[in-house]
Amino acid sequence: MIDFDTQHILHPYAASVPSTDIHLVKSASGVYLELENGEKIIDGMSSWWSVIHGYNVPELNAAATEQLSKMSHVMFGGLTHEPAIKLAQTLLSITDENLEHIFFSDSGSVSVEVALKMVYQYWNSQGNKDKTKILAFSKGYHGDTLGAMSVCDPITGMHSAFEGVLHKNIFAEAPECMFADEWDEKYIEDFKAKLQKNYKIIAAVILEPIVQGAGGMRLYSPHFLKRVRELCTEYDVLLILDEIATGFGRTGKLFAYEYGEVSPDILCVGKALTGGYMSLAATLTSKKVMQGVESGGNVLMHGPTFMANPLACAVANASLELLLNSPWQKRVLDIQAQLEKELRICEELEIVQEVRVLGAIGVVELKEDGDLAWLTGEFIKRGVWLRPFNKLVYIMPPFVINEEELRVLTSAIYEVLRVYSKK
Numbered sequence: 001m002i003d004f005d006t007q008h009i010l011h012p013y014a015a016s017v018p019s020t021d022i023h024l025v026k027s028a029s030g031v032y033l034e035l036e037n038g039e040k041i042i043d044g045m046s047s048w049w050s051v052i053h054g055y056n057v058p059e060l061n062a063a064a065t066e067q068l069s070k071m072s073h074v075m076f077g078g079l080t081h082e083p084a085i086k087l088a089q090t091l092l093s094i095t096d097e098n099l100e101h102i103f104f105s106d107s108g109s110v111s112v113e114v115a116l117k118m119v120y121q122y123w124n125s126q127g128n129k130d131k132t133k134i135l136a137f138s139k140g141y142h143g144d145t146l147g148a149m150s151v152c153d154p155i156t157g158m159h160s161a162f163e164g165v166l167h168k169n170i171f172a173e174a175p176e177c178m179f180a181d182e183w184d185e186k187y188i189e190d191f192k193a194k195l196q197k198n199y200k201i202i203a204a205v206i207l208e209p210i211v212q213g214a215g216g217m218r219l220y221s222p223h224f225l226k227r228v229r230e231l232c233t234e235y236d237v238l239l240i241l242d243e244i245a246t247g248f249g250r251t252g253k254l255f256a257y258e259y260g261e262v263s264p265d266i267l268c269v270g271k272a273l274t275g276g277y278m279s280l281a282a283t284l285t286s287k288k289v290m291q292g293v294e295s296g297g298n299v300l301m302h303g304p305t306f307m308a309n310p311l312a313c314a315v316a317n318a319s320l321e322l323l324l325n326s327p328w329q330k331r332v333l334d335i336q337a338q339l340e341k342e343l344r345i346c347e348e349l350e351i352v353q354e355v356r357v358l359g360a361i362g363v364v365e366l367k368e369d370g371d372l373a374w375l376t377g378e379f380i381k382r383g384v385w386l387r388p389f390n391k392l393v394y395i396m397p398p399f400v401i402n403e404e405e406l407r408v409l410t411s412a413i414y415e416v417l418r419v420y421s422k423k
């Protein structure tokens, strides 16, 4: 089977004939992935931020099975259903009160596309044809579709590979004021200058609140977010917050923007929305934005085939119920405390630049790019699944991980990096 895979199946950001090993997962349960040879390894990645309750969760299985026996899908044009209505009610009640409308889509990238279409249409419908640019940030990541890519970091987002194809946007320097740093107005100067100079052509600002994820795993000051919000309001530019990675408790708040006490005009959620069971995302927005979009009799021009898929919505409802009725915040803060204690010692190693921790996110930044294939192999030998990229070895385990399981992860990181530093 692996042979067929390596010859025919493409994997994320990988050569068609991959240079690193690929591992077959037979099943998964709790925080464990079971490999082909029966070996069980602890998942430190939550399958890219999404599997917050672990795998094979009885409550989520039950919700999927129950919905399956009613209907797994029905078109959303002209029809609606209880799973979508319930999910909308919950999402609108747990997010900022300014958000009153919701658009369901299939993936995070598409929820960003929808957000971008909302802001373009918001200005266009009101007769403003100049506001066609997005002010985004270096080191930002918002997805892999063309619109989303056009607001990703121009370097790590590989804009050069799509030269002449992507919409040209404006980029401010990445937030330099790290999470616990003392605030200074100088940190916002670059953003402010670009906004001041270009606000007439800027439709919106897009930003990942508090954690810049795939673009560098950087944790920045809530004060920065607060200033971005204030300046967007001052210059009449909409603010899109991308909580696809950070949403649903990962940072220690239900949504990371709560750290900055700000209110987004548009909010994107995805990844952990279904507890990692299936692909579902949503774009939430305010009455003001929808009224703008609909000026002159227009409507938002988007409508995916699998919009608000009932099966995905039913699982999302069960996942949110499980999350909100669990001591998620205590769990995440306990994980934070343990990561702080057990990852910090990596800073002793010569090859390590810095350790950063927030909520259930732990990042060990190396001074140089790591050898992905070697590191991954060593991690598996120690019973853990981690997938470093470039200089970053990072973990975001399921919230249900216990102290011992988490220690297996953190000691594997320390041990492997210790060996690596002597290589």
Ligand SMILES: *Cc1c(COP(=O)(O)O)cnc(C)c1O
Pocket (backbone or CB within 6 Å): 107, 108, 109, 110, 112, 141, 142, 143, 144, 208, 213, 214, 242, 243, 244, 245, 270, 271
């Ligand atoms: C993963 C991610 C996306 C894209 O989501 P997909 O479901 O992979 O399309 C967008 N923004 C952020 C912040 C993400 O982490």
